[in-house]
Amino acid sequence: MYDHRALETKWQARWQESGLYRTGEDKNKPKYYVLDMFPYPSGDGLHVGHPKGYIATDIIARLRVMQGFNVLHPMGWDAFGLPAENYALKNKTQPRLSTDKNIVNFKRQLGLLGFSYDWDREINTTDPEYYRFTQWIFLQMWRHGLAYESFAPINWCPSCQTGLANEDLEDGCCERCGTLVEQKPMRQWVLKITAYADRLLTDLDKLPDWEEAIKEMQRNWIGRSEGAEINFAIPGSTETIAVFTTRLDTIFGCTYVVLAPEHRLVEELKDKIKNWPDVLAYLTKTKNKTELQRTDLNKEKSGVSLEGIFAINPFNNEKVPVYIADYVLNAYGTGAVMAVPAHDERDFEFAKKYDLPIRRVIKPLTGDAIELLGAFTGDGRLDDSGEFSLLLSADARVKMSDWLEKNQQGSRKINFKIKDWVYSRQRYWGEPIPLIHCEACGVVPVPEEQLPVTLPEVANYEPTGTGESPLAAMDDWVNVSCPQCGGPAHRETNTMPQWGGSCWYYLRYLDPHNNKELVSKEQEKYWSPVDLYVGGAEHATRHLIYARFWHKFLFDIGVVSTDEPFIKLQHVGLIMGEDGRKMSKRWGNVINPDDMAEKYGADALRVYEMFMGPFDQAAAWNTNGLIGARKFLEKIYLLFVNNPEKIVLADKKLLALLHKTIKKVGEDIENFHFNTAVSALMILVNGLTDYQNEFHAWPFSAAEYASFLQILSPLAPHLSEELWESLGQEGSIYKSTWPNFRPELIKDDVSIYIIQINGKLRAQLSLAAETSEAEVIATAAAEPNIVKWLEGKEIKKTIFVAGKLVNFVI
C-alpha cells in the first residue's frame, strides 16, 4: 500500500515551490496552446464530472511539454452572470464576496488533482482589469455599428427578471431557472451577429479538426436559406406585402397571403379592414398565448381573414385574399408568406380548415397519377404556371428569380435563422455597458482612457423587474456629465450577459498582465490560435458561436491575426451518477472529487476517469472502477519496491511489449483514446508483475523502467514523479524528454497464422516471419484439424494474406 495522501501533497507542494508549471518563454520552440472551457465557480463546488475534460487537457499538455513544445495551459474563472447573482441572493451575501469565496474553493479542488496549470496567468472575468477590455471590445463594436439600441419585443424571464437572448432558451423556457419566457418590448442593446452569419457558416469548412456534429449544430442554428423576396401589391394602397419563399417555383399555386399577427401592415391597413373587431379579437387572443403555446406543433392552425384587403401575385396578376395567422412568425423573413396549400403542409392544413382553394402546380416526377391527400412538398415539374410550365423546379427557381429582378417585382434573398444577440441584462452582476446617454448628444461612448467603468458596490442589487437594472437607482453613479458636451447625462445601466466575458478570455491568457491592450501583438502572434479546446457540447450554439463572432470582429479590426480562434475542438462526454442519471443535488447522486482523491488518490481518479470509456461519450460513475484504477497503481508501486536489488534478466518479449506500449500510449493520447492507453499500460504492468513474481528480477534495465514511468506520467503524475526520483533520475519527470519507441524491437519475428476453412477459423499456426507463402500453405494443410476438414474435399481456392491467414475454400 502506498500512502497516496502523503505522496501527492508532497509533490504538489514541491511543484508549486519550484514554479515547475510556469509557461515556457523560449520563443524558438514550437508552441502548443491547450485550453479548457473555464468554469463558472458555483457555490456547490466541482463534482466528479467537471474535471474529466481538465484531466484530458492536462494529459495532453504534459505530453506536449515532454515532446519539446512550449505549452500554454491556463485556467481562470467565468464569474459574472445570473447563477452567481442568484446564488448570492439566496445566501444573502454580495455577489463579489460569494464569487471570491467560490473561486477559492474551486481552485483548492483543482489543486488536489495535480494539474499543470500556470496559475500566474489566472484570469477572472469579474476583475475590473479584465473587464476593462470586455468593455473596450464592446465600444469597438459600437463604433463599427455592430452594437445598436433596439425596442423590439424580446424574451423576458419573469423569474430572473431580465431579458434573454434566443440562445438562453430551452424549449421556450429560461435555460437557467426553467420559467416560461414571455415576450416583452423593452429597450435593449443588441449585437449584430447577423452581419457575420455568412462567414460564421462558411468558415466552418475551414475547421477540419472540429467534430462534424458540433459544426452541424452551428449550421442548423445559423440556418441559412436561399430564396426570393416578392412584392405583392395591395389594390387601393401604396403599401406592398413582401413575402419570402424558398419555393418560388410554386408561386402559381399561391391562393392567399398570410401576415404574422404582429406584422406592421395590420395596424397600417386598419382603416381598410372591414372586419376589424374580428381581427382585433384574434390579435388579443394571440397576444395572450405564450411562446410555447404558439410554437406547439400539435395545435390546430388558426387565423382570420382581413376583409377588404387583397394582394396581387405579380406572376399572374391574380387577386388573392389576405389572412393573419399565428403560424407565421413575424421575426423570420418578412413576417409574411405566400400560401401554397398544394405544396406546403402548413398552408394545406390552414386551407382545409378555412376552405381555401388548393391549386396544384408541381407534378411529381414519378407516380403523378396518385391523387394526393396532403401537400406534395417535393421538387417536380411545373404545371399550369404560365410561361414557366414544364420547367423542373430547380430551373424554374432560377428563371423566375431572373424574371422577378428584371421586372422589379422582387429579388433573390438569403435569410438566416440566427437573430441578433440581445446583449443587455437588467441585472446587477455583469459588466457595465460603457455608454452614456446625453440629452443633447444622444448615445456617447465612455472615453477609452476612462475604462473600466467599474461596477459600483450597491446595498440592494435585487432585480427591479421594471426593465431597468438595480444600477439605475444609484444616482451618484448614474448621473455624469457628457464626455462630449459636458452637459447633463446618465450612464447606461443595463449590464452585459453572462456570455460576454467568455467571448475573448482565451486571448487574455496570452498576455494577462498587460494593462495597455488586451493582448500585445507579439504575444498574440506567437500563441494564437488555440491548438486544442476541450469542453462540453452544450456550448455548441452559445459560447462557441459568440466567441467565433467576436474573434472575427477582432480580426477585422486588426487585434488578432487569425480569423478563427480554435483549431481543434473536442467535446467531453458527461459523467452520470451511479444510477445513470445526470449528477445533481436533486437526485442525491453527486460524487465529490475531494472525497475520491482523499480516499483513493488523485492519480487513481485521473486514471479512472480516462479509463471509463470513450472520452466523448457519457458514462455512469462506478466507484468499483475507481478502486480498480487504484489497484493498478498499487501494482506499479510494487514493481519498484518489491525488487530492491533490481537484478536484470533481459527478456526480449517484455522489452518488445514496452516499446509497443510506448508507441501506443503516445498515439492514443493524441487521438483522445485515453481508455485504450490505460488498457495498454495495464497489459504491460500485468506482464511485468508476472515476470517479477516469477523471477524476482527485472526484465529490462532501470533506464527502460524510467521510460515506462514517463509514459505513465501524464496520466498519473504524482506516482510517476515519486518513482522517477526513487530510480535516481535527475529533475522532474515533467521536464524529461518523451521516450522514442524502437521500431526494430517492435517487429515480431514470428507470425501467428490463422487457418480457415471457408472463412471459419479451424487452426492456428505460429511460423517464422520470413516463411514463404508455399511453405505456410503446406504447413497449414498438414495441421491435424485441417487435414480432417480437407479429407475427401476439393480445394477450390486458397487465400493467403502474408503474416495473417490462410483460407481454404472447399
Next chain:
RNA sequence: GCCGCGGUGGCGGAACUGGUAGACGCGCUGGACUUAAAAUCCAGUUGUAGAGAUACAGUGCGGGUUCGAUUCCCGCCCGCGGCACCA
C-alpha cells in the same frame, strides 16, 4: 418532422485500411491464505452440447456483396443529442 451520433457478454467497453469477436477493467463463481472477515493471490467466466479435444449459434432486425462482414451496401427497428410552424 429534419439533422447528427450510437446499438457488441451480467456491466463499462476493445477489435488497425474487411481477416482469431469479446482485449483491459468491473462484477460474479470456485479455490488458497485466515479462528473469521477484509485485503491479497490462483483458476474460471458469450450461449448451447460435451469430462475434454471440439462442434454449432452469436456484434439491434431482415436482405445483399465477399473466400471471409462488428467493419461495406440496401431496407427497417430502437436509444441518445440538437433543431423544430424558419415559409
